[in-house]
Amino acid sequence: MRNAFVAATISVVLSASVAGGQGALSTQGLGYPSGGLSARAEGTGGALGDFDALSLTSPASLAAAGSAALYFQYSPEFRKVTAGSGNASTTTARFPVVVGILPMGSSWTAGLSAASFLDRSTETNLTRVQVVGAPTDTVTLTERNRVLGAINDIRLALAWSKSPVVRIGVGAHVFAGSNRITFSQLFPDSSRYISTSQAGRISYAGFAASVGLEVHPSRVIGFAVSGRKGGDLRAESGDTALGRAPLPDHYSASVTYEGIPGAAISARVAHDSWSSLSALSSSGIQAFDGWDAGVGVEAAGPRLLQRIVTVRVGGRSRTLPFGVNGEKVKENTLAAGFGLPLARDRSSFEFALQRASRTAGSDIKERGFILSFGLRVSP
Amino acid sequence: MLCPPIGGDVQTITLDAAVVLDTTVQALSGIGTEPGLLLASRGDTLDTRVIIRFDSLPQKFIPTGDTARPISSVDSAYIQLRVDTSSIKGADPVTIEAYDVDTTANDTSSAAVLALFRPDRFISAQTFTRAQLTDTLKYFISNAVVLDRVVNGTPLRIGLRATGPVSAQMRFISTESQAGPVLFFRATPDTTTKPLVVSPFSRTPADDRILRSVLVDYTVIANAPAPASPGTLVVGGLPARRVYFRFNIPSSIIDSSTVVRATLLLNQLSNQSLDPTDSVLVVPQVGLAGIAVTDPTKAAQIVTPVSADTVKFRPGNSGQMSVELARALALWHTTPADTLPRAIILRAVGEGISPLEIRFSSSEDAAALRPKLRISYTSRVPLGLP
Numbered sequence: 001m002r003n004a005f006v007a008a009t010i011s012v013v014l015s016a017s018v019a020g021g022q023g024a025l026s027t028q029g030l031g032y033p034s035g036g037l038s039a040r041a042e043g044t045g046g047a048l049g050d051f052d053a054l055s056l057t058s059p060a061s062l063a064a065a066g067s068a069a070l071y072f073q074y075s076p077e078f079r080k081v082t083a084g085s086g087n088a089s090t091t092t093a094r095f096p097v098v099v100g101i102l103p104m105g106s107s108w109t110a111g112l113s114a115a116s117f118l119d120r121s122t123e124t125n126l127t128r129v130q131v132v133g134a135p136t137d138t139v140t141l142t143e144r145n146r147v148l149g150a151i152n153d154i155r156l157a158l159a160w161s162k163s164p165v166v167r168i169g170v171g172a173h174v175f176a177g178s179n180r181i182t183f184s185q186l187f188p189d190s191s192r193y194i195s196t197s198q199a200g201r202i203s204y205a206g207f208a209a210s211v212g213l214e215v216h217p218s219r220v221i222g223f224a225v226s227g228r229k230g231g232d233l234r235a236e237s238g239d240t241a242l243g244r245a246p247l248p249d250h251y252s253a254s255v256t257y258e259g260i261p262g263a264a265i266s267a268r269v270a271h272d273s274w275s276s277l278s279a280l281s282s283s284g285i286q287a288f289d290g291w292d293a294g295v296g297v298e299a300a301g302p303r304l305l306q307r308i309v310t311v312r313v314g315g316r317s318r319t320l321p322f323g324v325n326g327e328k329v330k331e332n333t334l335a336a337g338f339g340l341p342l343a344r345d346r347s348s349f350e351f352a353l354q355r356a357s358r359t360a361g362s363d364i365k366e367r368g369f370i371l372s373f374g375l376r377v378s379p
Numbered sequence: 380m381l382c383p384p385i386g387g388d389v390q391t392i393t394l395d396a397a398v399v400l401d402t403t404v405q406a407l408s409g410i411g412t413e414p415g416l417l418l419a420s421r422g423d424t425l426d427t428r429v430i431i432r433f434d435s436l437p438q439k440f441i442p443t444g445d446t447a448r449p450i451s452s453v454d455s456a457y458i459q460l461r462v463d464t465s466s467i468k469g470a471d472p473v474t475i476e477a478y479d480v481d482t483t484a485n486d487t488s489s490a491a492v493l494a495l496f497r498p499d500r501f502i503s504a505q506t507f508t509r510a511q512l513t514d515t516l517k518y519f520i521s522n523a524v525v526l527d528r529v530v531n532g533t534p535l536r537i538g539l540r541a542t543g544p545v546s547a548q549m550r551f552i553s554t555e556s557q558a559g560p561v562l563f564f565r566a567t568p569d570t571t572t573k574p575l576v577v578s579p580f581s582r583t584p585a586d587d588r589i590l591r592s593v594l595v596d597y598t599v600i601a602n603a604p605a606p607a608s609p610g611t612l613v614v615g616g617l618p619a620r621r622v623y624f625r626f627n628i629p630s631s632i633i634d635s636s637t638v639v640r641a642t643l644l645l646n647q648l649s650n651q652s653l654d655p656t657d658s659v660l661v662v663p664q665v666g667l668a669g670i671a672v673t674d675p676t677k678a679a680q681i682v683t684p685v686s687a688d689t690v691k692f693r694p695g696n697s698g699q700m701s702v703e704l705a706r707a708l709a710l711w712h713t714t715p716a717d718t719l720p721r722a723i724i725l726r727a728v729g730e731g732i733s734p735l736e737i738r739f740s741s742s743e744d745a746a747a748l749r750p751k752l753r754i755s756y757t758s759r760v761p762l763g764l765p
Contacts, residue, residue, distance in 0.1 A: 029765050120765075132389050132640050132755045141389075181762040187639065191688040194705045196637045200762030235764060242763050282764040322765075 024081050024090060024122060025329045025358045025366040029285045029322025030277060031120030031150060034096040035292075036113075039073055039350035039374035043337025044296025045314025047266035050224035050254035051214065053111070054099050054376065056155055057252055057270070058226035059169030060212030062101060062111045063161035071099040073350075073374040083364045094119060097374070109159045118321070119150040120179050132193065139193065142186040151177040151204045151233070159212075167214035175206040175233055175247060206233035206247050220259035227251045235280055245279035248272050248321075252292075263299035268292075274321035288328045290319025301338065310339040312352070320358070327361040337372070350374035389639060389755050392632075397752040399627045401742050403612050404676040406619035406730050410487055411593030414556045415463060415732035417617070418475070418598075419548040420541040424653055425734050426602035427617065429551060430480055430492060431458065431560045432595050434534040434582040436525075437575055440566035453526040455574065456564035457519040458537065462512060466550035466732075468654075470509050473547035477502040477520050480538035486584045489599045496540055496601075504542075512549065525564055534582065535562070538599075550732055554579055554595050603734065604652035610743040611648060612750075614661055614692075615727035616736030623666070623675040624750065626721040632754055633712050640755040643702040643723065646740040646748040647692065655695025659727055659735045662689045665707045666722030679724045689728055692737045700739075708754070 026032045035042075036056035041049040049057040053065035076093045099113040123146040130141040157171035181200045187193030212226035230247025252270035270292040278287040296314025303309070313336045320329040337352030351373055358366040416429040439447045478500045484491030503521045520537065528535040541547045552558040562577040579595035600617050607613050612622045624643070632638065643663070649655070664682035672678045685706045692700065704723060711721055727733065740748035 130389055131391075133391060133642055133753060183760060183762055185637075185639065185757065191686045192703045192705065193640050194638060194709055196639060196757065198637075198759060198762055202763055237763055280764055282761065285765050 027122040031118035034116040036115035039352040039372035043312030043352035045294035045316035047268045047294040047296035058212030059157035059171035060167040060214040062109045062159035063167040065101040069101045071376045073097040075372040077370045079368040111157045114154045117151045117153040144184040146182045149179040169212040171210040173208040178203045207231045222256045224254040246276040267295040292318035307341045312337045324360040329360045331358045347377040391755040393753045397626045398750045400625040404679045411597035413731035416551040421546045428599045429539040431537045432581040435580045443571045450566040453522040454565040456525040457517045459561045460516040461552035461558045463550040468548040471545045474506040476504045478538040481536040612739040614737045617734045619731040622725040623679040624723045636756040638708045638756045641704040641708045642753045644751040647700045648738040649697040650694040660689040664724045
């Protein structure tokens with residue numbers, strides 16, 4: 001899954017000799033984990049993820065799809081990073097989820113999907129005063145570090161369900177992608193200075209497998225567990241191996257309660273062993289294992305054009321994989337959304353708005369609004 | 380820190396021994412190729428003359444409403460001169476004398492031409508006030524002399540000299556600049572007949588077409604400021620000179636690092652001989668001559684500009700001066716030294732038309748005064764995993 005475009009700029013005027021690269025809490029290290037959640041699941045704070053066929057967290061959920069479907073999602077994020085008295089606004093556009101689902105007979109369902117696993121796309125501009133030439137010759141130097149690309153999770157999954165009570169799924173994952181890195185030093189006077197630019201590209205490849213189980217002992221309650229076990233993730237630049245690290249294991253457990261007519265209350269907790277990726281840092285950026293917990297409600301809402309609009313609300317709290325200055329980055333999210341059936345239920349439009357707040361135990365704070373637009377089409 | 384360091388500080392080194400060759404060379408553009416004709420009378424300091432050749436004059440004209448007939452009279456003969464008014468020095472009136480400088484001597488012999496500025500070769504004189512020195516000057520010459528050359532079919536070669544009680548200097552646009560001198564005269568008093576217009580033309584040297592074409596008008600130096608001492612690097616002046624530098628730059632700097640700035644440090648020597656406070660624009664150029672061209676004079680003619688920017692010098696100044704060469708190093712980064720010598724040529728923008736010259740210490744001077752190359756660079760940073 002590629003990120004179509006990223007235009008993120010952080011302009012920070014720093015004192016001389018301070019230089020830097022990644023300028024957001026969420027894009028540290030190998031990048032931001034978008035989570036593989038559909039707009040529907042995002043609207044409930046991720047709580048519905050393990051039960052949602054369009055999310056990639058549990059292969060068992062595919063069995064609930066019911067019909068063949070194609071799903072695309074676009075999720076721009078508008079961030080504001082505050083560091084002391086300075087702040088910067090950035091925008092990142094992502095296409096985090098693409099899903100194709102194909103029922104095979106009455107019991108089996110196959111799915112091919114792709115999601116952003118770690119999105120490293122960012123651009124940082126740092127301006128500093130630099131001595132170039134004589135000791136008294138100073139010039140304002142702008143260092144631009146642009147990284148485009150992501151590690152993507154491509155999953156081929158198969159789910160089985162003989163009845164609505166039990167759903168089982170397995171998935172094979174290929175983690176692939178690249179980061180294109182461009183580092184430029186820009187000087188203002190081209191007759192006196194030469195602006196420089198370096199480019200590099202890192203490719204990633206790895207494999208993992210996942211399983212999922214969904215049990216609905218009654219009509220009002222359901223449980224789901226899932227897990228993903230990773231092999232090694234290799235990083236290469238051209239013919240040079242840069243390193244390898246185990247893909248983080250992922251486990252999650254969810255519960256949903258549908259005892260209230262027209263509503264489903266869900267909760268989910270997941271754990272990711274992100275620390276395994278610390279080995280893929282050349283500068284010692286620390287990765288932390290983290291919990292991801294969410295709770296949310298999905299309920300039948302008002303009628304619009306004779307169709308019932310589904311509304312959702314939720315909250316989520318999780319630890320992002322990569323820390324800042326040895327501190328974990330915490331992300332708390334409030335979410336809301338809706339789903340609108342279209343074309344006689346042969347398609348639907350899903351929307352979620354998330355307000356994310358990220359901190360890392362310092363005066364650096366990050367606020368982001370993530371808008372997710374999803375379109376599901378059943379051929 | 381939210382942003383871990385990526386780019387390091389810029390390192391700067393000054394290479395004292397980077398200049399392996401520095402020398403003053405002639406600008407091979409040569410006599411007659413100058414875009415301006417310098418007429419100067421600066422006392423004992425500078426004396427330059429202007430030569431204009433009209434080797435081909437019409438012998439017939441066509442009166443209005445009539446047929447062609449031989450020219451038997453000349454009226455209102457004058458040479459139209461385009462003046463670069465910014466070059467005029469002196470507020471007092473200046474007298475411009477014209478001499479017949481036709482000779483069979485060697486065409487490029489300045490001495491032979493200068494010897495003809497004598498009373499028996501005198502043609503005419505005209506005095507101009509400063510207000511009369513506008514961008515277009517009508518210099519009237521003897522009708523009789525023009526008629527004599529027309530009737531006899533001999534060349535009309537005019538030598539102009541400025542005289543006067545005080546210094547004077549001006550520059551005429553030359554034929555090389557497409558607005559050179561033009562001779563006008565009437566072959567009949569009847570003003571309804573258009574005057575004849577004659578452009579400069581030279582019939583000699585017969586065996587050198589290129590030289591013949593540039594000698595239609597040129598500047599002759601009768602007296603120039605005292606030359607710089609041997610071993611001094613000189614840019615500009617008359618005849619025009621350039622400075623040729625060849626460097627030996629460690630390949631570790633050019634190939635393995637990223638140069639962000641390169642500066643040639645020169646020690647300027649004060650030259651008070653002529654207009655010490657005037658500005659001289661100097662442009663650094665990269666030598667493109669390959670290693671097969673071993674003569675610096677020839678190598679200094681095969682150049683391309685480093686950048687569009689020029690460096691302003693004043694002849695009377697002294698001390699360390701800087702010439703930026705960053706673009707040259709960018710070019711050298713792409714071309715190996717055994718293919719393209721690391722050569723820089725300094726030349727004056729007004730090469731050949733300005734007598735002002737800028738002087739620098741050379742590598743023969745004391746170590747502290749020698750040319751040096753200062754290079755600022757950054758090391759390539761690893762672009763990989765975060």
